Amino acid sequence: MLNELLVGGAVALISGLVGFLISKKITASHFDLYLEQAKAKSKAIENEAHLILERASLRSREIEKEAQKRYDETSEQVKKDFSFREEKMERAEREFETLRHSEEEKIAHERNTIENRRLNLERNERALEKLKEDYRQKSEQLRAIVEQRSGLSAHEAKAILFDQMRDSERLELARQMREMEEQSKEQLKRKANYILAQATSRFAGEYAAERLISVIHLDDDELKGRIIGKEGRNIKTLEMVSGVDIIIDETPNAIIVSSFNLYRRAIAVKTIELLIQDGRIQPARIEEVYQKVCDEFEEATTREGEEVVFELGLQGVHPELMKLIGRLKYRSSYGQNALAHTLEVAHLAGIMAAEMGGDAKLARRAGLLHDIGKTLTQDNGGNHVDIGAELCRRYNEDPVVLNSIYAHHGHEDIKSIECAAVCAADTLSAARPGARREVLESFLRRVSEIEEIATQKAGVKQAYAINAGREVRVIVSAMSVNDDETVLIAREIADEISQKVQFPGEIKVSVIRESRVIEYAR
Numbered sequence: 001m002l003n004e005l006l007v008g009g010a011v012a013l014i015s016g017l018v019g020f021l022i023s024k025k026i027t028a029s030h031f032d033l034y035l036e037q038a039k040a041k042s043k044a045i046e047n048e049a050h051l052i053l054e055r056a057s058l059r060s061r062e063i064e065k066e067a068q069k070r071y072d073e074t075s076e077q078v079k080k081d082f083s084f085r086e087e088k089m090e091r092a093e094r095e096f097e098t099l100r101h102s103e104e105e106k107i108a109h110e111r112n113t114i115e116n117r118r119l120n121l122e123r124n125e126r127a128l129e130k131l132k133e134d135y136r137q138k139s140e141q142l143r144a145i146v147e148q149r150s151g152l153s154a155h156e157a158k159a160i161l162f163d164q165m166r167d168s169e170r171l172e173l174a175r176q177m178r179e180m181e182e183q184s185k186e187q188l189k190r191k192a193n194y195i196l197a198q199a200t201s202r203f204a205g206e207y208a209a210e211r212l213i214s215v216i217h218l219d220d221d222e223l224k225g226r227i228i229g230k231e232g233r234n235i236k237t238l239e240m241v242s243g244v245d246i247i248i249d250e251t252p253n254a255i256i257v258s259s260f261n262l263y264r265r266a267i268a269v270k271t272i273e274l275l276i277q278d279g280r281i282q283p284a285r286i287e288e289v290y291q292k293v294c295d296e297f298e299e300a301t302t303r304e305g306e307e308v309v310f311e312l313g314l315q316g317v318h319p320e321l322m323k324l325i326g327r328l329k330y331r332s333s334y335g336q337n338a339l340a341h342t343l344e345v346a347h348l349a350g351i352m353a354a355e356m357g358g359d360a361k362l363a364r365r366a367g368l369l370h371d372i373g374k375t376l377t378q379d380n381g382g383n384h385v386d387i388g389a390e391l392c393r394r395y396n397e398d399p400v401v402l403n404s405i406y407a408h409h410g411h412e413d414i415k416s417i418e419c420a421a422v423c424a425a426d427t428l429s430a431a432r433p434g435a436r437r438e439v440l441e442s443f444l445r446r447v448s449e450i451e452e453i454a455t456q457k458a459g460v461k462q463a464y465a466i467n468a469g470r471e472v473r474v475i476v477s478a479m480s481v482n483d484d485e486t487v488l489i490a491r492e493i494a495d496e497i498s499q500k501v502q503f504p505g506e507i508k509v510s511v512i513r514e515s516r517v518i519e520y521a522r
Contacts, residue, residue, distance in 0.1 A: 174484035181487065214257045214269050218276070224248050224255065226281050227272070237283040241290045242268035261379075263330035267293050301326030308339070312346055312364045318395040325368065327375045338374050341429050345370060348425035349418070358417030366404035366422045369397065373405070385409050427506075446503055453496050454509075457489055471508040472497075478515040486511040 218224065228235045228248060235246055244259035246268070257272070259265040271290045275281050278289070305322035317325075331338035346367035353363035373388025380387070388405045404422040406412035414420045447465040454463030454474045459481040463474045474493065476486060490511045497507055 171482070171484050174487050177491075178484060178487040214265055216255050216257065216269060216272055216276075218253045218255065221253060223276060227255065227275075229281065229283075233283055234281050234286065237286045238268065238272065238290075241287055242271065244268045246272075261330075262332060263297070263327060266330055267297055270297075298323075301329070304329055304339075308343065308368070312343075312350075312368060313361065314365050314368070317365075321369065321372065321391065321395055324372055324375045324391070328371070331374050338371060342368055342371055344429045345422065345425040348428060349421040352424060353418050353421040356417050356421065358421060362398060362400055363418040363421045365398070366401045366418055367425055369401050370404050370408050370422055370426060385411055446501060449501050450497055450507065453500065454493050457493060459485070459489065467508075469503070469507070471510065474509065474511045476511060476513050478513050481513055483513060486513050 226234070227238075227246075229237075235248070238244075239246055243261065243264045244257050247256040247258060249256075255272070257265055257268050259268070267290070271286070271293045274289050274293065275286065278285070302319070302323045304326035305324070306326075308325055309317050309322055325339070325342070328339035328342055329337070346364045349367035350360040350364035354360040369388065369392055371384065371388065372391055373384035373386070376382075376387050376391075377384045385405055389402050392401050392405065400416050400418050403412055403415050404419045407414045407419050408423045408426045414423060447469045450465045450469065450472050451463045454460060454472055457474075459476045461475050461477050463472060465472045472493070474489070476489065481489065490509050493511075494507075494509045497503075497509070501507075
């Protein structure tokens with residue numbers, strides 16, 4: 001093919017050359033000269049082509065040799081790899097076969113062992129059945145002999161034995177109960193003391209006591225006459241619009257405003273102070289100033305509620321509830337300011353809930369709203385627990401809040417850590433010494449009920465309520481009550497007091513048993 005290409009190239013060259021010469025009108029002598037030159041060039045090209053062919057042939061033979069060499073080397077390596085893998089597979093097959101035989105031997109051995117154990121178990125079961133039958137027969141013989149010699153039937157003997165065992169077990173049970181209670185009380189006391197210490201040390205609230213009267217200072221006693229007015233018109237108007245009692249007596253430079261409703265009393269005091277500053281004291285002006293003060297107090301209570309909610313870090317409290325929270329400032333219970341008590345309960349409940357692994361924010365919310373019903377009891381009457389629960393239910397408060405409102409007065413069982421924290425904080429805030437005033441008659445009645453419950457128990461000689469009714473000491477007869485039974489007596493007295501007596505905080509029941517022997521030397 002290369003030769004054909006060379007010949008074709010030469011012919012084309014010559015044809016081109018001839019055409020060129022004709023176009024240029026070359027003479028015959030010149031044509032011969034050019035022809036010789038073309039033949040020489042053609043010969044040179046042919047020689048060069050043969051040289052290229054020889055070189056290509058030589059290179060082809062070298063490539064074939066190199067390819068053959070690589071083929072031989074690769075073939076040898078493949079044969080070696082194949083031989084190695086065959087040996088490896090044969091070795092793996094031999095190991096697998098050895099392992100299979102070993103496992104089969106183990107399984108056969110275990111089967112034999114299990115079969116032997118099964119046979120032994122069957123023999124033991126038959127032997128046990130035989131022993132049971134022997135025991136039953138001997139027991140029947142023994143019972144017949146005992147009934148014959150003792151003159152008691154089996155049923156009568158069981159009854160006597162059961163009574164003895166019951167008395168013995170009762171004493172043993174009392175002993176174990178005392179040990180378990182002492183251990184549990186010690187552990188719970190340490191944990192409770194830790195939680196209460198954390199709560200009280202991290203929150204120190206101020207105590208605010210409320211009285212039923214407010215005293216307004218006057219710069220001049222002549223103002224008393226102006227406040228009374230002609231024929232008492234001014235003072236009657238004041239008492240009518242404000243709903244309080246205004247007492248003007250011989251006390252120098254002072255008048256007294258009296259009312260159980262702190263909110264009304266505060267509005268009345270502010271109204272009188274503004275009227276004194278203004279100087280115009282007459283029925284129309286009194287009503288105008290009173291209405292202005294009422295509007296200001298409404299705004300102030302709403303602002304107070306918002307500040308309290310913000311201070312506790314709560315969100316989503318309904319505006320109407322915020323307004324009622326602010327009005328707690330003008331409500332008291334046994335002389336304790338309701339808002340101060342509510343804030344104290346909220347802070348303490350949050351701290352205790354956090355220590356017990358509960359939701360501190362939810363506990364603060366429940367503590368803040370647990371007495372919200374007290375804001376409406378003076379105007380509307382009713383129970384503050386039911387009123388507060390209805391308010392919180394109306395404004396879609398959390399079920400934990402509702403449970404805390406009911407549970408802090410025992411209307412429901414405690415259902416969450418947060419509710420337990422609120423109840424504990426409420427007791428801690430309300431029952432600490434000096435936090436509230438209590439009517440003497442109710443205190444004496446409670447003390448008498450506690451002592452009466454204790455003295456009704458069998459074996460009790462005397463009972464004394466001490467420590468302002470927070471502890472009752474019970475003295476029992478050493479002849480009729482042993483040490484273990486004192487545990488049961490203390491528990492029964494504590495349970496009955498919890499069921500029958502209303503009291504703040506807790507009451508400690510101490511049962512004392514001692515023997516005294518007196519002799520005289522003469």
